Amino acid sequence: MTPDQLLAHHAALLAIPAFVPAIVVVGVVLYIARKDRLAEREENEVLRRALDSESPEKEEDE
Amino acid sequence: MSNFVAADPPPVGGAALDQVIGLSVAAGVVTLILMWIAWAHRTHRIEWFQKAGDALSARFQTPGWNIIPTLFVASSLIVALLGFLWDVSLHAGRGRDEGPLANPAHYLILYGLFALFVAGMSAVVFPRDGQKPGIASVRITRNWYAPVSGIFIAACGLYALIGFPLDDVWHRLFGQDVTLWGPTHLMLIGGAGLSTAGIIMLHREADFAAEQKGVDRPGWLDVGTLSMAFGGLLIGLSVFQAEFDFGIAQFRFVFEPMMIAIAAGIALIAARLYVGPGAALAAAIFFLLVRGIVAFLITDFFGEAENVFPLYLGSAVLIELLALSKLKDKPLWFGAVGGLAIATVGSVIEALWAERVFQFPWAQDMWVEGLAMTVPVGIAAGLCGALFALGLQGRLPKPAIGRSIMVGSVIVTALAVANGLHATVPKDAQASFQVTEVGTQSSPEILVDVELTEGLVDEHPTWVQITAWQGGGPGVVTDRLERTGDNTWRSTKPVPIGGNWKTLLRVQDGRMLTAVPIYLPADEALDAEELPTEASFTRDFIPEIDILQRERNDDHPAWLWGAANLVVLLCSLGIVMGIGVSANRIGRAIEAEGAPTDDRSTSDV
Secondary structure: OOOOOOEOOOHHHHHHHHHHHHHHHHHHHHHHHHHHHHHHHHHHHHHHHHHHHHOHHHHHHO | OOOOOOOOOOOOOOOEHHHHHHHHHHHHHHHHHHHHHHHHHHOOOOOHHHHHHHHHHHHHOOOHHHHHHHHHHHHHHHHHHHHHHHHHHHHHHHOOOOOOOOOHHHHHHHHHHHHHHHHHHHHHHOOOOOOOOOOOOEEEEOOEEEOHHHHHHHHHHHHHHHHHHHHHHHHHHHOOOOOOOOHHHHHHHHHHHHHHHHHHHHHHHHHHHHHHHOOOOOHHHHHHHHHHHHHHHHHHHHHHHHHHHOOOOOOOOOHHHHHHHHHHHHHHHHHHHHHOOOHHHHHHHHHHHHHHHHHHHHHHHOOOOOOOOOOOHHHHHHHHHHOOOHHHHOHHHHHHHHHHHHHHHHHHHHHHHHHHHOOOOOOHHHHHHHHHHHHHHHHHHHHHHHHHHHHHHOOOOOHHHHHHHHHHHHHHHHHHHHHHHOOEOOOOOEEEEEEEEEEOOOOEEEEEEEEEOOOOOOOOOOEEEEEEEOOOOOOEEEEEOEEOOOOEEEOOOOEEOOOOOEEEEEEEEOOEEEEEEEEEOOEHHHOEOOEOOOOEEEEEOEEHHHHHOOOOOOOOOHHHHHHHHHHHHHHHHHHHHHHHHHHHHHHHHHHHHOOOOOHHHOOOO
């Protein structure tokens, strides 16, 4: 190894090999979980509206 | 002399760029393949993963989401442990690295930690089609549930992996700290070590699921697997002792009995309470077997520095005997009394073992302070072990009691560690050496007669010794000096100087931890000149860290050091909380479902 050999200078660069893949995987799982939760909320909302339009008197309860 | 001592000195900075790029590409490809497998498995595009899980499941009578990660975690941890101890022995023998991957042991560690993360993720992705893996499972989507222990294992892997790049950043900011107890090093080994608790919890989740389904599993399989798992926990909790195991501890000796009591208190007491008679003993035997094999590989196969390990058998016998009493029916009391027994009688047994096996015996002057640290911490560890067992059995005490034990243990341990770290360096103290050269021209060795400043050490110092290390190859040479007068000491065997050796006189007495350099090589990368040995010379005592960790640089603002330590501390508290939260979730879920009538859970709290 020569003293002037190119060394990785940016700290973030060194983080790539081991760390980034794991973070990406965690990120993907969290994204899927959040997407599903949003979809669920939306479906519930649609369902609620459908039920509400069938029985408008219920609206007052909420 | 080994190849390591090349014409150019190893740099003190970080990785060469090509290493980083090569490894990034490899890790990226592997990750993509693994993510594709997970996606294809969950969307029924491939069936072989499910079939493999089913085949293993049929063979071991446990769900695939348990057996796949368990085998995977076990194999990853064995690789990581071998890499870790090999790495410590390389550093002890040869000094710092040329970069993170210039040292073959780092590949094993990197693989082991990455595989640990993947193993945890395999438990997360395996259950598909809305199948709930165990009663404590965590909902990810409406048809994707993951065992909480699988998530914990993946978190441990991630925590350890964060340590890897952080370690390199750390080295750049603060210089390489050639000690195991650098904060980022503790993350690397702590994450792997604590994931063993995840295996035990995962086993419990699967066990309960099998019981609910009425699967009749052979008892010996459970007892055998669990004894090994608790042995694994004992190994995991013992990794922090490694500097002492190699005879190159850079911290006060009072830490050693305390660390042994923590590991024994948690692992052995939990094993006995949860698994049953003989489990504490089996866990200790598993520990000795694995550490014995690894030590053999490193010393005799790789030819690196020797390492030894605590016995734990004495403490295991104590716990087995204690469990014959009625105390076993009151687990928390059992934990506290067991912890006390381990910290006292167990420590005496470990001291006898250390005298025969370790390079430095437990000196008389460390006992009072050592016990003052070990007893409270040992009791706390015993209580945590009992709490862990109760969580696994679904018989947790009131939340306030559990929380108090966890928080109290963290505080007691932190206080003891802070006390242990507090070391002093004497002012205006010198050592005068008379040196006799022995050995050959190419590998010079010396014998010394040394006189210390009057009154520097009392009648029973912890140690007055010469250490020579990082000379290349299996290079740690230590010599406990023989006392020839009140202030005079003499070599009992030659120690090497010259070449790349770093040779120093080390004195530890009570709180005092100090050293005098005898020979230090020139180091261009550090801009340090050679410190030669003369026929007779007098030098000042200085902080050990200035000699043992010449690579450290103090050229940074204090807030940066504080902030860096805080980040590591927060991550670490997070992972300890992770065990508490996971075990609590499992315990409460089992409690809610009604604990099954198995002999592991018939007694009262």
